[in-house]
Amino acid sequence: MALKGSLIDTVLEAARERCEALEKEATRFENRRFPSQGPRILLNLVRRTNDAIKGSLRAIAEDTELRELLTPEQFELKVYRHTEFLPYLHWLLSFLQGAEVYDTPYALIPPLRRFLRKCLADSEVIFSSQHELNYSFFEVAENIRRLYENAGEEKFKELVKEFPSNFIAITFPSVETNHVLLHCMIAHEIGHGIFVRDKLHEKLFPLVRIDHIEITRFARHVTKPEHPKSQLELLPTELQVRQSLTKKINDSIDGWLNELCSDAIGLCLFGPAYYFAFLNFIVSFHYFDKTALTHPAPRLRLRLLSEMIADGDSTETLGYAPYFDDNVSRLYESWKKEASTERELGDPLYRIVSQAVTPLLKMIANTAIESSKELIYKTEQFNKTDELCRLLVNVIPPVELVRTHGAEREITDLVSVLNAGWQVYLSSMEEFAKNLRLDSSKNGPESKERLLQILLKSVELLETITRWKEVQIAIKGTRH
Amino acid sequence: MLNRKAFAEFSASLGSLCVADDTVLALARVLKTGKLRNEDKGLLKEAEEFFTNVISGYKWSENPSISENSIQCAAALTDAINAITIEMKVGSTKQFLRYVKELRDAAHQIYEKGGASEKKVKDLQRFFTAYGYSQLEKADEIANRKGTTEASAWLSRVA
Numbered sequence: 001m002a003l004k005g006s007l008i009d010t011v012l013e014a015a016r017e018r019c020e021a022l023e024k025e026a027t028r029f030e031n032r033r034f035p036s037q038g039p040r041i042l043l044n045l046v047r048r049t050n051d052a053i054k055g056s057l058r059a060i061a062e063d064t065e066l067r068e069l070l071t072p073e074q075f076e077l078k079v080y081r082h083t084e085f086l087p088y089l090h091w092l093l094s095f096l097q098g099a100e101v102y103d104t105p106y107a108l109i110p111p112l113r114r115f116l117r118k119c120l121a122d123s124e125v126i127f128s129s130q131h132e133l134n135y136s137f138f139e140v141a142e143n144i145r146r147l148y149e150n151a152g153e154e155k156f157k158e159l160v161k162e163f164p165s166n167f168i169a170i171t172f173p174s175v176e177t178n179h180v181l182l183h184c185m186i187a188h189e190i191g192h193g194i195f196v197r198d199k200l201h202e203k204l205f206p207l208v209r210i211d212h213i214e215i216t217r218f219a220r221h222v223t224k225p226e227h228p229k230s231q232l233e234l235l236p237t238e239l240q241v242r243q244s245l246t247k248k249i250n251d252s253i254d255g256w257l258n259e260l261c262s263d264a265i266g267l268c269l270f271g272p273a274y275y276f277a278f279l280n281f282i283v284s285f286h287y288f289d290k291t292a293l294t295h296p297a298p299r300l301r302l303r304l305l306s307e308m309i310a311d312g313d314s315t316e317t318l319g320y321a322p323y324f325d326d327n328v329s330r331l332y333e334s335w336k337k338e339a340s341t342e343r344e345l346g347d348p349l350y351r352i353v354s355q356a357v358t359p360l361l362k363m364i365a366n367t368a369i370e371s372s373k374e375l376i377y378k379t380e381q382f383n384k385t386d387e388l389c390r391l392l393v394n395v396i397p398p399v400e401l402v403r404t405h406g407a408e409r410e411i412t413d414l415v416s417v418l419n420a421g422w423q424v425y426l427s428s429m430e431e432f433a434k435n436l437r438l439d440s441s442k443n444g445p446e447s448k449e450r451l452l453q454i455l456l457k458s459v460e461l462l463e464t465i466t467r468w469k470e471v472q473i474a475i476k477g478t479r480h
Numbered sequence: 481m482l483n484r485k486a487f488a489e490f491s492a493s494l495g496s497l498c499v500a501d502d503t504v505l506a507l508a509r510v511l512k513t514g515k516l517r518n519e520d521k522g523l524l525k526e527a528e529e530f531f532t533n534v535i536s537g538y539k540w541s542e543n544p545s546i547s548e549n550s551i552q553c554a555a556a557l558t559d560a561i562n563a564i565t566i567e568m569k570v571g572s573t574k575q576f577l578r579y580v581k582e583l584r585d586a587a588h589q590i591y592e593k594g595g596a597s598e599k600k601v602k603d604l605q606r607f608f609t610a611y612g613y614s615q616l617e618k619a620d621e622i623a624n625r626k627g628t629t630e631a632s633a634w635l636s637r638v639a
Contacts, residue, residue: 069508074605077612081501084494084616087623091490138484143491150495152502201548210544219541239538239573243557246540250554253546294485356546 008076012061015083019054022089029096035106036113038126039099045163046089052155053082095169098129105178107460111414112186119269119375120193123166129174135281137189141167142196166193180455181421184277187270191262198371204257207363210356215245218348245349248293252353255294263301264368267308271377272320273418275305276426279335289343291350302339308365316365323383327427377415388412388420393432397458411465421455486622493619500612503527507605516594524591531584534560538577563611583607
């Protein structure tokens with residue numbers, strides 16, 4: 001790097017070098033094999049944004065008017081405004097690390113993508129395995145779009161014109177790539193997409209009642225507490241208190257309603273498979289009453305889901321519970337009981353949020369059911385998973401229901417396969433292991449691994465059947 | 481790997497940084513020519529709305545209710561405080577409110593009349609420069625995995 005001119009010229013030169021390095025890195029990904037369109041779309045955005053930044057930096061360096069108009073501090077801000085995109089692009093690029101065919105449950109990706117697009121047209125998904133013990137599922141398109149639209153320059157707006165309206169990024173530990181059952185958590189992310197698309201916050205916000213008296217009491221207490229004088233200077237000012245509680249309560253109510261509604265929609269879409277995946281996921285990574293700005297405690301989320309699963313013909317329940325077998329029923333009853341136990345939250349601001357949100361659980365369920373409509377996984381479908389479980393326990397991929405001779409074949413669907421998988425996983429692993437004829441010392445992990453393999457194979461077969469049908473329809477269409 | 485909230489905050493900070501930078505340049509042009517360009521009017525309108533939101537955010541706890549607007553106002557209050565503490569010493573709560581109202585009126589005047597006194601334009605420009613840097617700092621912190629900006633844990637402990 002040739003250092004010349006002022007410090008800001010050096011910053012500009014260094015930034016251009018970072019852009020070139022990023023370009024090289026993006027080129028390395030060009031020739032890799034990915035299981036879906038998602039990674040390529042993201043790669044394309046990164047490359048084009050990098051080009052745009054390079055162009056802007058060049059323009060800034062040559063613009064003499066800017067140097068006259070702005071102070072050095074303001075001019076630096078203009079440069080940093082562009083260079084700060086570089087760590088952002090690196091972050092997007094990090095998704096591609098671990099998104100190649102052999103790093104991912106590639107058999108699951110096309111059918112999941114198909115399902116996703118049935119719920120949210122113009123959507124993409126990227127699966128990325130990471131060397132860390134963390135699952136994350138999140139939608140990135142909305143944030144990217146808003147950022148590029150705020151970026152001011154027309155060329156940035158152009159860059160996201162073709163970007164999918166929903167782009168779900170899923171990261172998971174590389175050691176659990178094939179845990180197809182846990183990947184049911186994608187239903188929650190689809191829920192976020194539907195929440196935004198249908199503007200569900202507009203239905204829920206007017207129903208929220210915030211305890212004004214409690215807020216006032218809290219503010220008075222923290223600004224004028226009965227603390228010894230020596231601690232007074234450590235106390236927050238009125239401005240700090242106003243800022244903190246305003247931000248925390250607003251963000252939490254918004255975040256919690258979004259999460260709860262997405263859970264409820266996830267349940268509508270994937271049925272009990274989502275419930276089981278949620279529980280398995282949550283207890284692995286968070287304690288039961290962990291509350292955050294963005295997420296309510298798992299206990300409250302589980303309460304909502306458990307109530308929705310219960311029997312009933314109201315508009316807030318889906319009624320899967322009566323179809324559980326005895327083992328699953330016992331588990332469900334115990335989780336439901338645990339979820340309905342009231343625990344007071346330690347943080348007073350979260351207590352205020354909880355008091356505002358908890359009374360809306362039924363309304364959240366109702367809103368989610370209404371929004372999911374024809375996408376709801378019906379109890380009749382779930383009822384048939386009993387037959388699929390029998391196939392699975394006998395080490396047969398459950399893609400087709402067994403029918404008497406002469407009857408039409410009944411092909412099952414992705415969600416039913418995953419539901420059957422969960423039920424066997426929870427309640428029939430011993431029988432499954434017996435049918436595998438495994439050495440009894442290997443029963444646990446190995447039989448689970450085999451179950452996941454069969455499920456992945458089933459999903460792959462289902463996808464082949466679906467595509468075969470599509471081709472048949474297309475051929476018939478051209479003949480006519 | 482960053483989480484959902486960190487990604488959303490990173491994106492939002494970067495977006496706010498761009499808007500702040502555009503506003504600083506628009507005001508620099510006002511200082512030089514004495515006139516707001518037509519194509520920059522939107523920025524000054526946005527600036528006025530931002531300060532209006534800061535004031536609403538400040539008053540929110542007096543009559544709390546949740547809406548899309550209240551969430552924006554809460555964010556604006558936090559962003560304004562972060563920007564102001566970077567460069568300006570605003571000793572008391574009342575001073576803060578007075579200062580924000582002055583900035584809002586200046587933005588309004590420039591938007592409506594195409595200009596304002598040099599002091600007002602400079603004050604506004606100084607704010608948006610500080611605002612830009614505070615957003616840059618926030619984005620940097622997230623990018624360097626120093627965590628998100630949930631800063632009110634101490635407040636709950638005091639309570």
